[in-house]
Amino acid sequence: MSGIQLHPHDILDEGMPQIMSYIRKLQDIKYVFPEVNTIFERNPYPVGKLPRNPVHEVVYGTGTMHAILPSYKASSLDQRREPGLSAERDPLMIIKEAMQDEEIEVIPWLNILNGHFEGPLLENNLVTDFQGQAIAHWLCPNAPDVIDFWEKTFVHLYERYGFASYMIDRIRYPDWAGQEVNPKGLLTCFCPHCQKKMADQNLDAEAIKHALQDWVILLKDKRFDEAVSYAQQNPTLQAWIAFRQESVSGFVERLIDRVRKVNPDFTIWLDLWPPAYSWMLGQDYSSLTKLSPALKHFPYHKLGGGADVQGLIHHLAATEQEQEAAFQAFKRLFNLPYDLSYAAFKQEGFPIQFVADQNNIVRAQSAPGTRIFSGIQMWNLTPHNLIQAIQAGESSAADDLLYYCYGWATDDLFEAIQTYRVKGSY
């Protein structure tokens, strides 16, 4: 059984009849995951055109909410509504109605901590880097008003659309990618709420900032190998990494408790980074999987596991030699045991065993019985590579596949899966 992600523009521009005809080609789709609130992302990413969209060649996500909800803007925290939303152009209602007679479950996909948020309480809820700069569009898991906003949103989504199961994504600190590469997004969070929580746990926020500053100097001096050893061995940095993980797990626990208190039918699935990187972004599989029955992660081997590896390497290193050294250090920091040069990575990505390796690590780190969806990259690769990734996912410890994503995938990829499912080979 598999799932596939949809964007709101797929539903509005292509219409459900066309979408259903393509979903049927995949043979075993049991779940569709429509994204309710977008992120700041080019569709498709990073280049190319939407292959079947009759209205737009490219769509730029602007972090807006594509669901009809009351406004919370006057008094608290809110997310900007997508302009043009109306009773006739309501993608979540359109997909709900289209799926009523299908054997497919709709699981709306919500981006929790990243988006175009607004309202009088916004500033008090933003992630702050180690130099005191707020990170635009990112909410802190320790900030006071975030769960109130999401509780209202879940309740009102349920009232209008009736969905009780949701996938929650962006439950983490910022990574270095985005509209531009900014590694300072990683060196967070030092908002007043985090600093108070650190003090309560006898963690010295100033010592952590100094350790991060020393780490940045090693990276700026291109001493990449030393920087990796420093991060791995420095007890202050290790305490900071643990603090971030505990903050995200605590946030997810409070969020799920709150919404389930309102309505015990709410079921929340998790979207996580693959375990190679998750620990660095505040995601700890062992504690998070105690809170939820299912998760998806995205071991997209061609794209370096979904991380903008090249963006980071080019930000840190200019010459070919420095870039190679930075890449080797990157593999060491993130425990990627592949004998691979940077030039080969740029050509081919990680080897195919990355898919099964990461799925097997997820299984080992997750609570027993966790249902694991292996994200399958379904764009910007050949049909042969796609089938290889499906086979790697199916032969790993993952339970199911989740294709990402409908709107970016070219027709030849749908046809490759159809052939593979019907004939058993490709």
Ligand SMILES: [Zn+2]
């Ligand atoms: Zn914070």
